[in-house]
Amino acid sequence: MAAFLRKLYPAATSTPASDSDDDFNLDYSIALEYHGPPVAYDIPHAHPINIHEIPTASAVVSASLLSNSVPVIQPIVRTSQIGKTESKDMKLASVEVSPCSEMSTAESVDGGGAKSVSESVGSSCLLRISGKLSGSLEKVLEVHGDGKDGAGFQNYMNPSENWESTESGSSSRSLSSEVFSHKEEDCAGETPHHVKRPSIVTFRAPNSDDMVVEEVYSYSEEAESVPERPRVVRTGKKGSCYRCNKGNRFTEKEVCIVCGAKYCYNCVLKAMGSMPEGRKCVTCIGYGIDESRRRKLGKCSRMLKRLLFELEVAQVMKSEISCKVNQLPAQLVFVNGKALSQEELVRLQSCSNPPRKLKPGSYWYDNMSGFWGKEGHKPYQIISSQLSLGGHLKRNASNGNTNVQINGREITKKELLMLQLVGVPCEANLHYWVNADGSYQEEGMNLVKGKIWEKTGIKLVCALLSLPSPYDPTKPSADRNDIVLPNQFEEKKLNKLLLVGSDKSGTSTIFKQAKFLYKVPFSEEERQNIKSVIQTKLYSYLGILLEGRERFEEESLIEKKRRVIDQPGTSAGNAGLVEYTTIYSFDPKLKAFVDWLLKVEASGNLEVIFPAANQGYGQFVEDLWNDPAIQATYDRRNELEMLPRVATYFLARAVEISRMDYEPSDMDILYAEGISSSNSLMCMEFSFPKSEQDEPIYQHDPSLRFQLIRIHPSSLGENCKWLEMFEDVDIILFCVSLADYDELSVDSSGLVSMNKMMATKKIFENIVTHPLFDKKHCLLILNKFDLLEEKMEQRIPLSKCEWFSDFNPVISSNPASSSNNSNSPTLAHRAFQYIAMKFKRLFHSLTYRKLYVSLVTGLEPDSVEEALRYSREILKWVEEEPKCNLELSSTSIDVSSSSVLTGRNDH
Ligand SMILES: Nc1nc2c(ncn2[C@@H]2O[C@H](COP(=O)(O)OP(=O)(O)OP(=O)(O)O)[C@@H](O)[C@H]2O)c(=O)[nH]1
Numbered sequence: 001m002a003a004f005l006r007k008l009y010p011a012a013t014s015t016p017a018s019d020s021d022d023d024f025n026l027d028y029s030i031a032l033e034y035h036g037p038p039v040a041y042d043i044p045h046a047h048p049i050n051i052h053e054i055p056t057a058s059a060v061v062s063a064s065l066l067s068n069s070v071p072v073i074q075p076i077v078r079t080s081q082i083g084k085t086e087s088k089d090m091k092l093a094s095v096e097v098s099p100c101s102e103m104s105t106a107e108s109v110d111g112g113g114a115k116s117v118s119e120s121v122g123s124s125c126l127l128r129i130s131g132k133l134s135g136s137l138e139k140v141l142e143v144h145g146d147g148k149d150g151a152g153f154q155n156y157m158n159p160s161e162n163w164e165s166t167e168s169g170s171s172s173r174s175l176s177s178e179v180f181s182h183k184e185e186d187c188a189g190e191t192p193h194h195v196k197r198p199s200i201v202t203f204r205a206p207n208s209d210d211m212v213v214e215e216v217y218s219y220s221e222e223a224e225s226v227p228e229r230p231r232v233v234r235t236g237k238k239g240s241c242y243r244c245n246k247g248n249r250f251t252e253k254e255v256c257i258v259c260g261a262k263y264c265y266n267c268v269l270k271a272m273g274s275m276p277e278g279r280k281c282v283t284c285i286g287y288g289i290d291e292s293r294r295r296k297l298g299k300c301s302r303m304l305k306r307l308l309f310e311l312e313v314a315q316v317m318k319s320e321i322s323c324k325v326n327q328l329p330a331q332l333v334f335v336n337g338k339a340l341s342q343e344e345l346v347r348l349q350s351c352s353n354p355p356r357k358l359k360p361g362s363y364w365y366d367n368m369s370g371f372w373g374k375e376g377h378k379p380y381q382i383i384s385s386q387l388s389l390g391g392h393l394k395r396n397a398s399n400g401n402t403n404v405q406i407n408g409r410e411i412t413k414k415e416l417l418m419l420q421l422v423g424v425p426c427e428a429n430l431h432y433w434v435n436a437d438g439s440y441q442e443e444g445m446n447l448v449k450g451k452i453w454e455k456t457g458i459k460l461v462c463a464l465l466s467l468p469s470p471y472d473p474t475k476p477s478a479d480r481n482d483i484v485l486p487n488q489f490e491e492k493k494l495n496k497l498l499l500v501g502s503d504k505s506g507t508s509t510i511f512k513q514a515k516f517l518y519k520v521p522f523s524e525e526e527r528q529n530i531k532s533v534i535q536t537k538l539y540s541y542l543g544i545l546l547e548g549r550e551r552f553e554e555e556s557l558i559e560k561k562r563r564v565i566d567q568p569g570t571s572a573g574n575a576g577l578v579e580y581t582t583i584y585s586f587d588p589k590l591k592a593f594v595d596w597l598l599k600v601e602a603s604g605n606l607e608v609i610f611p612a613a614n615q616g617y618g619q620f621v622e623d624l625w626n627d628p629a630i631q632a633t634y635d636r637r638n639e640l641e642m643l644p645r646v647a648t649y650f651l652a653r654a655v656e657i658s659r660m661d662y663e664p665s666d667m668d669i670l671y672a673e674g675i676s677s678s679n680s681l682m683c684m685e686f687s688f689p690k691s692e693q694d695e696p697i698y699q700h701d702p703s704l705r706f707q708l709i710r711i712h713p714s715s716l717g718e719n720c721k722w723l724e725m726f727e728d729v730d731i732i733l734f735c736v737s738l739a740d741y742d743e744l745s746v747d748s749s750g751l752v753s754m755n756k757m758m759a760t761k762k763i764f765e766n767i768v769t770h771p772l773f774d775k776k777h778c779l780l781i782l783n784k785f786d787l788l789e790e791k792m793e794q795r796i797p798l799s800k801c802e803w804f805s806d807f808n809p810v811i812s813s814n815p816a817s818s819s820n821n822s823n824s825p826t827l828a829h830r831a832f833q834y835i836a837m838k839f840k841r842l843f844h845s846l847t848y849r850k851l852y853v854s855l856v857t858g859l860e861p862d863s864v865e866e867a868l869r870y871s872r873e874i875l876k877w878v879e880e881e882p883k884c885n886l887e888l889s890s891t892s893i894d895v896s897s898s899s900v901l902t903g904r905n906d907h
């Protein structure tokens with residue numbers, strides 16, 4: 001009975017009716033029947049109480065009450081003074097919480113104070129009620145009860161999931177002793193602090209001998225939705241399986257994404273069970289993942305593929321990515337200096353264009369333009385605008401130092417360059433307002449000056465400068481998958497390869513090969529450009545043929561005349577009787593067209609006159625091509641020096657190609673001289689497909705992205721000044737035509753300037769010594785090896801180029817030993833090695849660094865593929881430089897090798 005009354009009546013506190021201090025000091029709790037002498041005062045009676053009339057705390061959660069400053073209850077930490085916090089001031093508070101406060105009563109009867117509270121630790125809940133109550137100061141109330149009552153009360157006051165998880169979690173967390181170990185000052189603060197004093201709990205994984213050690217942290221209010229993850233201790237030797245202790249560091253293992261425990265093939269399923277939350281030990285289920293492993297989410301290992309069926313693997317990966325507990329904790333994402341709330345994170349991730357691969361960290365966000373980036377860095381993406389998130393955008397958010405601002409943020413150098421390149425005026429101290437559609441206006445002016453995203457070339461410039469351009473919802477993109485499966489992959493760095501080379505060295509051919517190799521389709525515009533290039537070049541090849549025809553005709557006539565004169569009895573005066581036609585004389589009907597074509601060719605305006613779209617000379621070309629004079633000239637094409645090799649390929653199909661409806665095949669595209677008639681920039685993104693020849697480290701990483709940028713030196717401007725646009729490239733691929741050594745370059749005025757190889761050497765020096773490139777790695781692509789082989793067979797000496805004057809290979813008298821014997825390099829190989837060495841020495845003398853070399857025949861896909869993979873290897877080595885011995889692979893040439901330098905073969 002007494003216990004029941006005690007439950008109902010809060011005796012140690014004032015009764016609602018009491019209004020004097022004296023009354024307050026009285027203890028009205030009735031525990032025993034009184035048998036003593038009569039007392040001089042009225043004994044209070046315990047009136048029957050209707051339990052439903054007792055005020056409950058449920059009203060507190062109502063929004064209306066909250067707005068009226070009704071006290072908010074928060075968990076508090078224990079202080080040694082806590083008993084003393086039960087003060088006389090707690091009148092109103094006691095009314096609010098009375099249903100739960102019966103244990104306080106008991107403790108007060110026992111004498112109360114700190115001692116009894118500390119004894120009840122482990123089964124108590126502490127609550128703070130704060131707020132302005134009847135004009136009084138903040139009230140603090142300590143409530144002690146058994147776990148159930150406490151939980152009931154907590155849920156009354158704050159029925160959120162967080163409370164439930166605190167209560168239903170292990171007692172070591174929610175009610176652990178360290179929660180009560182704060183000092184009084186901590187208690188007085190508004191928000192409880194994170195206690196960084198772990199207690200260790202050990203437990204065994206089911207069916208296992210593993211001793212798993214759980215490190216228990218007390219919680220902060222925001223962080224408690226996902227319990228702190230357990231840590232694991234390996235009992236075996238280093239590298240062994242955490243369950244059976246067998247194996248070593250080379251044994252293939254699967255890793256728990258929570259605690260990092262590694263299990264061998266035999267133990268994975270025993271330790272991880274059915275993996276309802278992905279690859280976690282069964283004891284780690286329900287715990288948040290180790291953030292450093294977030295990028296591994298959804299990436300299946302080979303071991304799992306062997307262990308499970310395909311559908312099971314898919315299910316495990318799906319659960320791993322999408323299950324609630326594995327999601328990014330909002331409080332770890334800071335936007336404009338402020339941690340996000342759960343609601344803000346959901347808003348951010350569910351917007352139409354969310355950040356890709358979001359992970360814990362600090363970001364800045366310009367909600368007017370949608371620019372999004374990592375704190376202190378240039379913009380990384382343009383996400384949906386107008387999202388209400390985090391704090392205010394700061395001027396130094398992206399660490400810009402340009403004195404030009406966009407929406408209050410000082411932009412970075414790259415952004416400034418981008419704006420300048422697309423023609424947005426950017427004087428210092430300019431402040432622009434930029435909207436999501438790219439419309440920009442100066443601060444304080446009500447005039448939209450233009451739209452950044454509609455400027456010509458903006459996409460290319462952004463791609464080159466690694467700046468984001470707006471998301472196009474109509475374009476399907478692989479990245480969109482990340483929206484469905486947030487946080488799936490960590491952003492991989494885009495590796496940039498800058499492909500540059502001298503005139504006609506083969507850079508366009510290599511670029512096109514890369515497009516075919518890595519299945520990057522040619523856009524419609526590119527196809528049209530290539531068609532135009534092919535058709536225009538066809539006319540130029542015809543022009544060369546016509547010039548040749550003229551020469552052959554003249555020579556033929558002279559010969560004819562000579563023969564007439566040489567005939568016995570014929571005088572020189574009779575030479576005029578010679579018939580003026582030869583096999584090189586064409587149908588006079590074609591003369592007008594031919595004259596016109598030659599005139600245009602001589603003016604150098606072919607490219608202007610033959611835009612593919614409106615040329616209609618197909619019939620003329622057909623008639624010309626079928627003319628016996630042209631065919632006879634074509635038969636002697638080897639004598640036409642100006643006619644490039646590929647001309648044969650296209651001229652043989654002149655009629656088909658000159659038609660309006662001609663569509664270039666892949667082969668035509670590859671053989672075309674370039675991609676566009678202008679030497680404009682070209683850029684493509686790709687990743688290396690899995691390959692059998694790949695080293696294991698490169699396998700299973702299709703997310704590694706590469707960007708190949710092809711540029712012609714003529715587009716780099718005076719002193720290569722536009723090279724600064726490529727400041728962030730990772731490697732330079734410098735392309736040299738091996739066939740250039742005996743050729744002469746012709747400048748724009750048609751005058752022979754210098755040996756082509758010497759011209760190439762000059763460009764090479766200019767680029768590798770550019771101040772912005774002084775730490776860039778460089779792969780020398782020695783291209784057109786097939787042509788070098790031909791030239792070597794024709795015994796055209798390397799010394800035709802003055803730089804190669806000391807090439808003195810020992811030429812075997814037995815041709816088999818130099819060309820057919822597989823142990824002995826061919827002359828062409830030796831010439832290649834010699835040229836490579838010359839460049840390596842030059843590079844070393846200029847930069848004190850190592851030059852990598854690759855031997856290529858641009859028209860052969862495998863050879864281009866090998867060179868590009870080699871560049872990837874170099875980047876990988878560079879990443880692991882301290883660990884790796886940077887040895888060259890098959891094309892390795894030692895700078896110190898004198899035999900190579902002279903082209904001599906020591907074998
Ligand atoms: N035989 C042979 N020809 C090649 C090779 N690589 C490229 N070519 C040809 O060489 C010519 C020039 O190649 P391009 O790829 O246009 O050279 P480029 O570096 O783009 O030259 P620019 O237009 O001056 O920039 C083309 O006709 C190609 O087909 C090769 O390895 N062997």
Ligand SMILES: [Mg+2]
Nearest residue numbers: 508673674675
């Ligand atoms: Mg070209």
